[in-house]
Amino acid sequence: MLFYLVKRVLYTLPVAFGVSIVCFMLVHIAPGDPLTSVLPPDASAQLQQEMRRLYGFDRPYYEQFLRWFGRALQGDLGTSIATGRSVTSELVKAMGNTLILAAFATMIGFVLGGLFGFVAGYFRNSFIDRFASLLSVIGVSVPHYWLGMVLVIIFSAQLGWLPATGAGPGGSSDWAWDWAHLKHVVLPAITMSVIPMGIVARTIRALVADILSQEFVGGLRAKGLLDLGVFKHVVKNAAPTALAVMGLQFGYLLGGSILIETVFSWPGTGFLLGNAIFQRDLPLLQGTILVLAMFFVVLNLIVDLVQSAIDPRIQRS
Amino acid sequence: MSVSPIVSVRDLTVTFKGPPDVHAVNGVSFDLAPGEVLGILGESGSGKSVTLKTLLRLLPEKRTTIGGTISVAGQDVVALQGRALADYRGRVASMVFQDPALALDPVFTVGQQISEAVIRHEGVSKAEARKRALEMLERVRIPSPARRLDAYPHEMSGGMRQRAMIALALACRPKLLLADEPTTALDATVQIQILLLLRELQRDFGMSVIFVTHDIGAAVEVSDRLAVMYAGKFVETGGVRDILRDPRHPYTRGLLAANLHGAEKGTRLEAIPGAPPALHEAPTSCSFAPRCRHAEERCHHALPPVVPLGEARNVRCILAEAARQDA
Numbered sequence: 001m002l003f004y005l006v007k008r009v010l011y012t013l014p015v016a017f018g019v020s021i022v023c024f025m026l027v028h029i030a031p032g033d034p035l036t037s038v039l040p041p042d043a044s045a046q047l048q049q050e051m052r053r054l055y056g057f058d059r060p061y062y063e064q065f066l067r068w069f070g071r072a073l074q075g076d077l078g079t080s081i082a083t084g085r086s087v088t089s090e091l092v093k094a095m096g097n098t099l100i101l102a103a104f105a106t107m108i109g110f111v112l113g114g115l116f117g118f119v120a121g122y123f124r125n126s127f128i129d130r131f132a133s134l135l136s137v138i139g140v141s142v143p144h145y146w147l148g149m150v151l152v153i154i155f156s157a158q159l160g161w162l163p164a165t166g167a168g169p170g171g172s173s174d175w176a177w178d179w180a181h182l183k184h185v186v187l188p189a190i191t192m193s194v195i196p197m198g199i200v201a202r203t204i205r206a207l208v209a210d211i212l213s214q215e216f217v218g219g220l221r222a223k224g225l226l227d228l229g230v231f232k233h234v235v236k237n238a239a240p241t242a243l244a245v246m247g248l249q250f251g252y253l254l255g256g257s258i259l260i261e262t263v264f265s266w267p268g269t270g271f272l273l274g275n276a277i278f279q280r281d282l283p284l285l286q287g288t289i290l291v292l293a294m295f296f297v298v299l300n301l302i303v304d305l306v307q308s309a310i311d312p313r314i315q316r317s
Numbered sequence: 318m319s320v321s322p323i324v325s326v327r328d329l330t331v332t333f334k335g336p337p338d339v340h341a342v343n344g345v346s347f348d349l350a351p352g353e354v355l356g357i358l359g360e361s362g363s364g365k366s367v368t369l370k371t372l373l374r375l376l377p378e379k380r381t382t383i384g385g386t387i388s389v390a391g392q393d394v395v396a397l398q399g400r401a402l403a404d405y406r407g408r409v410a411s412m413v414f415q416d417p418a419l420a421l422d423p424v425f426t427v428g429q430q431i432s433e434a435v436i437r438h439e440g441v442s443k444a445e446a447r448k449r450a451l452e453m454l455e456r457v458r459i460p461s462p463a464r465r466l467d468a469y470p471h472e473m474s475g476g477m478r479q480r481a482m483i484a485l486a487l488a489c490r491p492k493l494l495l496a497d498e499p500t501t502a503l504d505a506t507v508q509i510q511i512l513l514l515l516r517e518l519q520r521d522f523g524m525s526v527i528f529v530t531h532d533i534g535a536a537v538e539v540s541d542r543l544a545v546m547y548a549g550k551f552v553e554t555g556g557v558r559d560i561l562r563d564p565r566h567p568y569t570r571g572l573l574a575a576n577l578h579g580a581e582k583g584t585r586l587e588a589i590p591g592a593p594p595a596l597h598e599a600p601t602s603c604s605f606a607p608r609c610r611h612a613e614e615r616c617h618h619a620l621p622p623v624v625p626l627g628e629a630r631n632v633r634c635i636l637a638e639a640a641r642q643d644a
Contacts, residue, residue, distance in 0.1 A: 215419040218375050222414075223434040223485060224407030226400065236424050 005305060012301050019293045020072070024065045027285050055081070068286065077287030082279045087287035090272060095291075098261070098268030102253035104185050105192035110246055112193070113200030120201065121208025132201060139198025148191040148263040155187060162186050165265035188264040192257060196249040203245045207238040244307065251299040255292055323492055323525050324349035324372070328385035330599075331367050331376070331549075340596040341367040343549035344385070351492070354519060354526040356540030356557070358533060358572070362593055364549040365529045369495045372527070373412055374402060390492050408438045410493040411486040413515075416502040417478035421470040427454070427481045428466035431488050438489045453484035457514060476507035480514065487518060494519070496528045500535055512538045533572065537561065542629065545569045548594055548604035555630035565632040565640065567609045603634075611636055 039048060052058050056067065071078065077087035113136070120132035156164035163184050211217065211234050220230050256270035265271065269292060276285035324347075331342035342364045349355050359365040370376050371383060374394060387394040390409050397405055414420035422430060431453055432446035441449075447466070454462035457480040470478055479499060486494060496515065500508040516539050519526050530536050536543060536557075543560050545553040545568065553566040564570045571589035591608035594600070603609070606616040616635065624637040 215414065215416070216422045219412075219414060219420040220422065221403075222373055222375060222406055222412045224403045224405070224437050224489075225433070226403050226437075229433065229437065233422050233425065237422070 004308065008301060008304060012297055015297055016294060019297065020069055020290055021065070023286055023289045023293060024068060025061075026289070027282055028061065072287075072290065077290070078283035080281055080284040082275075082281045082284070087284050090284065091269070091287060091291055094256075094267060094269045094272040094288075097266065098256040098270065099254060101185060101188055101192060101261070101266055101268055102250065102256075104189035105253055106196055106246070106250045108189060108193035109196030109249070110200055113197040114204055114242070116197070116201040117204025118208055120205040121212065124205075124209050124212075129205075133205070136198040136201035136205075139194040139201070142194065144191055144194065144257070145259040145263050147194060148188070148260055151187050151191060152263070166267075188260055188266050191264075192253060192260050196246070196253065199249060200242070200246060204238060204242055207241055208234055211237045244303075247306070248299075248303060251303070255295055255299075322348035323351045323390055324527070325388045326372075326385070327387075329368065329371065329387060330382075330384035331364070331371050332382045332384075332599075333376075334380045334382065335597075337597045340599045341549055342371065343596070343599055345546075345549070345551055346385075347544060347551065347554065349493075349525050349527065351525055352519075352523050354516075354528060354539055354541045356536035356543045357527065357529045357546055358531065358536050358543055359529075359546035360531055360593065363546045365531075365546045366497055367549075368546070369412070369497050369527060369529050372493075372495055373406055373410055375412070404438070407434050407486075407491065408489045409491055410495060411489070411491040412495040412497060413479070413482050413486045413499045415498040417482040418470065418475065418502070420482060421478065421485075423470055426467050426469055427473070427485075431481075431485045434485060434488050449488060450484070453488050454481065456487075456518070457481070457484045459484070475503050476510060479503060479507075479511050483511075483514065483518065487522065487524075490522065490524075492524055494524055494526045496526060498530050499528075500532070501530070508535065509538075515539055545572065548600060549596060550600075550604070550633060551631070552605065552633045553631070555626075559627075559630055565626065565637045566605075566634045567611055567636065568605050 039051060049058075056064055059067075068078065075088060077091070079085070080087055080090060083090070116132040116135060120129040120136075123129050152164045155162045164187070166184055217230060217233070220233055225233075256268045256273075258270040258274050260266070261268045261270035262274045269288060272284070273288045273292070275281070276288055326348075327346050329342055329345040330340070333339040333341060345364075345368055347355065357365045357368065367376065372387060372389065372394065374397065376383075383395050385395075389405075392405060392409065394405070421427070425433075428447060428450045431450035432443065435441060435446040435449045436443065439446075451462055451466055454465055459465050459477055459480050465473070465477070465481070470481070473481065479502075483499075499515065500511050503511060512535055515526070515528075519539075526539070528536065528539055540557050543553075543555065543557050544551045545560070545566065547568050553560065553564070553569045560569065561573070564573055568589070571587070574587040575589065589608055594604050594607070601620065602618055603612070603616045603621045606612040609616065613635065621633050621635050622638055624632045624634065624641055626632060626637060626641065
């Protein structure tokens with residue numbers, strides 16, 4: 001087990017290095033000069049040259065990469081061209097906001113998804129099952145930015161109950177635990193929750209249906225358990241798989257969503273990434289992509305390790 | 318029979334709604350006295366397991382139609398619903414399943430699964446129920462029972478799991494134990510231990526047992542009476558010795574002839590030709606006739622008569638009728 005753990009962790013190093021090269025190269029493939037968006041259109045050629053030298057854009061790519069990579073290893077991802085603030089501090093703030101949104105979205109998604117899944121699994125092929133299955137199919141397949149806009153139109157534009165954009169009053173991006181801030185998270189969280197809701201509902205429905213078809217359920221009834229007693233057994237049998245799926249879903253939401261965060265101007269990592277692309281903010285773009293990519297590398301590592309720890313049959317030697 | 322029976326089944330029919338419909342049990346009647354052991358013998362698909370599961374009403378409610386009457390310890394089992402049905406299960410009648418690896422919940426310990434039943438039926442405290450679970454594990458002679466109380470089913474061997482299953486089934490002292498091929502999934506060496514244990518516990522607790530199997534040896538080992546089942550009917554019933562010594566139904570004879578015990582090495586085992594019928598319709602003639610070498614014209618047109626031959630001995634065949642007239 002320890003050997004496997006060490007090996008699996010070491011495997012991530014070349015992956016991470018490869019990912020960082022791709023992140024660096026990717027943004028250079030895009031046409032256009034990052035400096036044109038910050039410099040005034042009538043800037044002199046000399047000033048442009050000066051700025052290019054200052055940001056290091058005049059150096060060969062491999063040298064730019066090595067300097068960037070070396071600093072990245074020390075936690076310094078450079079300075080945002082658009083705001084002049086350090087990329088790391090921008091990212092930390094954005095990740096905090098994404099975490100808040102993801103936490104609310106998973107909470108809603110898991111509760112509803114779990115409920116639909118259990119009901120559908122218990123009353124398989126009934127009207128309730130069809131309804132719950134329909135909801136979860138819609139949840140997985142509806143375009144989320146579209147759902148977000150529809151919610152904004154209904155609850156913000158028409159009814160005026162909830163704010164349409166931002167994470168706090170007056171466009172503030174600092175979070176606080178009060179109603180003024182909380183009401184900003186309602187619509188984006190509902191929009192985002194639709195994804196894990198659908199997936200969790202389908203997973204749990206299949207799990208519950210499978211468990212109920214197993215012989216031991218007959219054994220439970222044979223000893224006189226009532227429905228509630230049987231339910232307890234179903235829950236405990238479903239828990240490991242359901243938790244694994246939920247953990248993975250929470251992980252994905254933590255990565256942020258460019259579309260949903262952009263629709264609601266939610267200042268998280270997805271929104272940051274979108275802005276970096278539009279403003280050709282190279283250091284910010286590289287940094288954000290790198291951190292998100294690393295996040296998924298680590299997420300996969302954790303899932304692999306946890307699975308092999310829970311299930312002794314997964315012996316990958 | 319002088320004592321009033323604990324189980325009384327009359328004209329039991331069980332039909333599974335299709336498509337296609339399956340008439341699994343087609344008119345089964347029998348009585349079982351307190352402390353008596355009835356072995357139901359039959360091949361796969363003969364309806365023996367369905368009969369047993371119907372006695373505990375374990376078949377899927379929506380797809381199953383039950384006809385006739387079942388009375389166990391004075392309760393009308395067919396009419397039981399909801400809480401009353403749950404009260405009946407496990408306390409009046411309980412079941413030992415064929416494969417304990419499948420019939421026990423894999424994520425609860427054996428102790429939890431036994432205590433749960435005790436708490437459900439007797440409303441005792443957790444500690445009290447755990448004590449009972451320990452007693453039961455000792456009773457079925459599981460080695461180091463205190464440690465096994467906290468073991469999960471997969472941590473036990475097949476024989477030990479079946480012992481635990483028996484402990485669970487008997488934890489609330491049921492009057493009737495239904496054993497559904499309890500030795501089929503076990504190793505040959507373990508089978509006999511489980512049979513001996515069942516017989517011993519049956520005597521100690523004085524309960525009635527219905528033991529379903531396709532293994533004649535096992536049925537003979539534990540039963541007082543035998544019922545041979547074919548195509549959803551009892552074709553022959555009687556005391557174990559009477560049937561072994563003097564089988565009257567051609568199917569029973571075929572079964573006994575196909576037995577490995579006492580077969581001579583090198584000789585060919587006798588097999589019954591053909592296969593059992595698919596019961597998509599309720600039989601209107603003798604179901605065994607197509608495979609029977611004694612079949613006559615009338616066997617294919619009408620149900621054979623039930624011929625009583627002495628006390629609690631019935632044969633569903635025209636041959637028996639002829640034999641009785643001769644006598």
